[in-house]
Amino acid sequence: MKESEGMYDEAVLFVTKQGAQIRVDGGRILVWDVDGDEGELASRPMGKIDTINVFGGVNFSTPFVAKANEHGIVLNYFTQHGKYRGSFVPEKNTIAEVRRAQYALSREEELEIAKAMIAGKVRNARTLLSRKGVHGTDVLKDLGIKVGGAQNKDDLRGIEGEAAERYFARLDETLTDGWTFEKRTKRPPEDHINSLLSLTYVFMKNEVLAALRQYNLDPFLGVLHADRHGRPSLALDLQEEFRPIFCDAFVTRLVNRGVVTHDNFRKDNRLGDDAFKTYLSKFDEYMQEEFTHPHFGYTVSRRKAIRQQSILLRKAITGEMDEYHALTFDR
Numbered sequence: 001m002k003e004s005e006g007m008y009d010e011a012v013l014f015v016t017k018q019g020a021q022i023r024v025d026g027g028r029i030l031v032w033d034v035d036g037d038e039g040e041l042a043s044r045p046m047g048k049i050d051t052i053n054v055f056g057g058v059n060f061s062t063p064f065v066a067k068a069n070e071h072g073i074v075l076n077y078f079t080q081h082g083k084y085r086g087s088f089v090p091e092k093n094t095i096a097e098v099r100r101a102q103y104a105l106s107r108e109e110e111l112e113i114a115k116a117m118i119a120g121k122v123r124n125a126r127t128l129l130s131r132k133g134v135h136g137t138d139v140l141k142d143l144g145i146k147v148g149g150a151q152n153k154d155d156l157r158g159i160e161g162e163a164a165e166r167y168f169a170r171l172d173e174t175l176t177d178g179w180t181f182e183k184r185t186k187r188p189p190e191d192h193i194n195s196l197l198s199l200t201y202v203f204m205k206n207e208v209l210a211a212l213r214q215y216n217l218d219p220f221l222g223v224l225h226a227d228r229h230g231r232p233s234l235a236l237d238l239q240e241e242f243r244p245i246f247c248d249a250f251v252t253r254l255v256n257r258g259v260v261t262h263d264n265f266r267k268d269n270r271l272g273d274d275a276f277k278t279y280l281s282k283f284d285e286y287m288q289e290e291f292t293h294p295h296f297g298y299t300v301s302r303r304k305a306i307r308q309q310s311i312l313l314r315k316a317i318t319g320e321m322d323e324y325h326a327l328t329f330d331r
Contacts, residue, residue: 011050012210012287012303014280017041018057018080024064046071051210055280056080074213076206081270082199082279084206095216101318102218111153113237113316113324114224118160119147120241120326125167127329128244132174132252139166153224160240167244176256188269192262195269196254196279200247201239203283207303208235208242211310217317238313241326246302250286254279294329 015022019035029049031042035057046067053076054060060068060075068075068090075088105113122144126137143163150156164184172181181193189195209232212219222233224240254260259282264275271279287303300308309327316324 013049013052014284015058016055016277016280020058021061022064023061024067049073053078074210081276084202098216098314098318099218102221105317110223114156115147115150116324116326117237117240118156119144120328121243122147122163123328124241124245127331128249129170134170134173174252179255192265192269196251200251204242204247205235205239207306208239211307214307215310215314217314238309245329
């Protein structure tokens with residue numbers, strides 16, 4: 001299958017070819033060009049896949065959905081331009097002890113886990129700015145220390161909000177000539193950088209959701225984000241530490257290297273069709289890129305690092321570890 005048609009290797013697949021249908025043939029996943037005359041576009045072993053993301057006019061055959069349920073494959077639905085619409089989540093035997101421990105967390109235990117996540121986010125924000133040559137971030141260092149003294153979730157949210165404001169005030173300094181960033185805006189994003197940030201946060205949230213589900217944690221019961229019908233609060237919580245160092249770093253890479261230009265956007269600030277396919281390809285490559293884990297010392301991809309954090313979170317929740325350790329980078 002051509003890369004521009006949007007299906008990539010590893011455990012997570014992206015399919016953007018309009019008119020395609022995802023089928024099953026024995027133990028393999030087939031992507032078939034129903035509306036055109038290309039026939040079979042791709043084939044992958046079903047046992048190697050745990051998440052499939054489809055965009056726009058892509059559908060699944062009924063026998064495939066049954067097999068996806070049997071094999072534990074999550075199906076995520078997006079519009080053609082990347083707006084999240086919903087998911088098919090397979091029935092899986094959850095580990096009851098994990099869910100009981102999660103539901104039984106006290107407010108104090110939730111707060112300690114949340115503090116570790118937000119401290120990690122602030123540390124990673126400082127690291128990203130430093131990597132981009134931005135200095136004078138002592139205020140973020142002070143706020144990171146202040147996180148440890150938060151007495152309740154409202155205090156912690158206040159510190160996190162101030163840290164985010166201070167961080168985003170310096171993000172413009174990480175961008176190449178021709179790009180500017182004034183403030184974080186959403187629903188809808190008011191400029192091209194905000195559009196890329198929002199899009200990347202959506203895809204990162206789905207990476208985290210997949211990891212939490214894989215390790216039997218309930219993604220809708222968070223430790224910091226308020227409960228709201230349909231909101232995957234725990235996924236949003238865990239995502240916090242990845243926002244600067246993975247998401248924002250990816251966006252600055254795209255624009256600073258000229259992979260995405262202003263000409264790639266439509267009038268509504270969304271990426272055009274071809275640019276969106278390029279974005280998906282680069283995002284998947286980025287998630288598969290490997291780095292030396294700052295704490296464990298071995299090589300791991302970004303996608304696997306997120307899944308490792310889900311394991312650490314589960315261990316903290318079940319009492320196998322005394323505390324949760326966020327993924328942080330000191331330089």
